[in-house]
Amino acid sequence: MAFYTVQARTNYYVDIGEGRPVLLLHGISNSGRAWAPQVPDLKAAGYRAIVPDHAGHGASGAVTAPFGVQELANDVEALIAHLGLDEFDVVGLSLGGMVALELALRHPERIGRLIVANSFERTATPQFKALAEGWAKIFEQPHGPVLRLEQNWPSLVSPAFQETAEGLRTWQVWHGIAASADGPSLAHVARGITDFDRANDLGKLAMPTLFIAGDGDGMSPPDLSRAMAERAGDGICHVIAGAAHISNVDSADEFSRIMLQFLGRASSPAVSM
Template sequence: MAYYLHEKRRNYYVEFGQGRPVVLLHGISNSGRAWSPQIARLVETGFRVIVPDHAGHGASARIGAPLGIEDLAQDVIALLDHLDIESAHLVGLSLGGLIAIELALTASARVDTLVLANSFPSTSTDAFRALADQWASTFRGNDGPVKRFEGAWPSNVSAPFRASDAGIATWQTWHAIAAMADGESLAYIAQGIVGYDSTNRLSTIEKPTLVIAGSDDRISPPSISRDMSLQLQCAKYVEIEAAAHISNVDSADAFNAEMIAFLVGTESIAQ
């Protein structure tokens, strides 16, 4: 099955492989297709890979009201329940990292480990509120998701990747996904995620965590990820040289090496 229902929302997911489950959580206005550089590597390493599209994103149904980080986290729990999965490794990038943090805080029994990539602990700052308002306004305009994608692309991935064959192919695929996206739904997400703050709760998270930053990430600078890793009880910090905000795509080999080594290492400890 490709869909599950939660709170009357029909959300899309796809899964690959067998073994311990890994759930990959994408960033705002993107989709599970952003994880294509990771899926084969995880499967060949022996993991069951589950890739959802957040509500209002990708192939998931449109939404008609704002949804917050807590709501998106509850969607993940509903997906795990739908698949009869007791717990899973969570890998989240940007918005996906916030969702993973919320799950570790409120449903820790469902979380084995965390990989927090190019993320941040709070959306309650004035700067983020202004950014989210700008996103929502763009999303609601004519061809809003496409315009936001085109404007954000240079900040999201590195210049060498943009010029590569893989970068051009990725641009074409993601551009088409943006062209089919529902701007109103994405605007509701942008509005709904504002005001979340886990900063003072990070120290309560006991799960093994890998925090990944990109040295050239202008959206979530390395200093934010480094600070998060210092607050978490059991965290390793890695900074990928020359990676931008979507480091799993523009620096896939380095990202995969760090992620796989971490997940395999924690699996070995658990056994």
């Protein structure tokens, strides 16, 4: 079944493959379809890919009040319970990376490996709050999600990827998803995520953690991922050359390669990959 219920809201997910479960968590204003490049790779490698749409995103139900990282993590916990998962790995990008960090700190005994890509340890700053408020105001405009995608596409994926056939296909798919997105819900999420702060808790991460960055990511620059890896208990960092903010899409082959290498490791030394 592709749906589960949380506090009278209906959330959507897909569950593909067999083997060790891997949760894939997407970024703000996107959907689980952003993980399309990695799902076949995980399945072929013998993993079970579980890909939810966050509340207010994709095919999941709308939200009617600010909805932050804590609430998004609560939803994923409900999905974990719905599926009866005991142990699993988590991969999150951008907002999804923040949710992944939250889950890892809540459930150190259940998450074997953690991958945090193009993400943040803290949003509880005046600068991020102003940035998120700007997103929210765009989302609230008529056809706001489409407007934001059109404005931000050049910074989301690399210029080289934008010109490829796969880049054009991705643009068309994401544009259609944005056209059917619920702008007020996305505004509630944008405003809700501005109180996240796990900067002082990274050393408590109990599992091997891989931080992925793109050297062309202006939103979450590589130095941020390097610093998080240094403070994590067992953290390493990999910077993808030529990648922008959605590195799993514009550099899909490299992302999948390092993801599968890390998930399959027997141990992970605290050095850069």
